[in-house]
Amino acid sequence: METDIQSNKLELLGKLAATLSHEIRNPLSVLKLNLHFLKIYSENVDKESYDIILACEVALERITKLMENILEFSRRPLDELEVTSINEIIEQAIVILNPVATKNSILFDKQLGENIMPLSVNRNKILQVILNLLTNAIEASNNGGNIIVKTARSEKNGSAIIRLVVEDFGIGIKESDKENVFKEFYTSKKTGTGIGLSVCKKLLEEHKAEIYFESQYGKGTRFFVDFPELNNR
Ligand SMILES: Nc1ncnc2c1ncn2[C@@H]1O[C@H](COP(=O)(O)OP(=O)(O)OP(=O)(O)O)[C@@H](O)[C@H]1O
Ligand SMILES: [Mg+2]
Structure with a gap:
């Protein structure tokens, strides 16, 4: 399903x-x-x-x-892996979403790391993930504002990772809703379908990447995606 x-x-x-x-x-x-x-x-x-x-x-x-x-x-083929820079995929996602963002008085604040290793990923799938996260951030920031999109090298459990952060200063997620956001068909939006994040999770699992978030209701939300830098497939 x-x-x-x-x-x-x-x-x-x-x-x-x-x-x-x-x-x-x-x-x-x-x-x-x-x-x-x-x-x-x-x-x-x-x-x-x-x-x-x-x-x-x-x-x-x-x-x-x-x-x-x-x-x-x-x-682009649906199943092929390509050695690709995550930053490049982010740039592409921003080009696609800029018109919607501008219309809602939202600015993308790109903070893309310079020493980001190219990863072996399916471009389409990662583009889909980034589009879903940015779309959620836009939908959460209903009164304009910035959306920070950041990439950085980091370390987790002794291994090098590439971390992607999408941060908005919008409505945030209620404590009681936090356990639901990755569930299929869970949505708090009138016109939402509730599949964006469950698709992200699935696509990222295929890439052995982890997705998680921090959020404060009324203040904003930060979504993190950690990609293993080496042997990520
Ligand atoms: N950045 C965010 N800020 C606040 N709430 C969020 C954010 N991202 C996700 N959510 C919450 O998680 C729910 C599920 O998100 P998801 O992307 O899976 O579905 P959706 O956006 O509601 O619909 P769809 O993505 O299918 O159009 C959202 O309805 C919203 O309640
Ligand atoms: Mg969504």
Whole structure:
């Protein structure tokens, strides 16, 4: 059941992304071409109109970048491991979620360690984990604010680990709810499905990584993911 949900969600996302980017590509290039012509033929146009054309071009460029990013995500195989930098996957997740964050007046505060060893992981799955954690952090911070995303090398039980921390200053988790958050279908949200964290847990188990959290109701929440640095598979 759990595995079904997890692979369904990933497959569905992949298919959706592929279809969407395919469908969006054509109208995008029409827009781009037309803007290009507008620019060429707008020698006599007033400055204000010219600036509007430029602003449209910048916005279009952003959409194109976002599409490329999503398409790349959908092309990656579901089961393959790649030696990858966690920081890179975080950057990708932030590109995907930045529009939602900005809309909610939320800023991502990236504190990515420089000496983070590349790990052997499935990029899609770890991207999914990071997207789920960041989405929860956004949903918890309903009045704006910062979300800290941190990576650092550390040590645990005598072994080197890479620790990822996602910290928000939002609603927090009540003591009585703490035991439920990783349970499948547990949600405190009106439109939540309650599978985000159970999927994270499952995907991270596959990577021999641990997920846990600290939270103070009304103050905020910190989610931790510890990846073994060596022999992580
Ligand atoms: N950063 C957070 N701050 C406060 N509560 C959180 C946070 N992350 C998770 N929770 C709590 O844990 C519950 C379960 O989270 P989970 O991601 O599994 O499901 P969801 O976000 O409710 O729905 P879905 O992710 O399926 O859309 C949430 O409903 C919320 O109560
Ligand atoms: Mg969630």
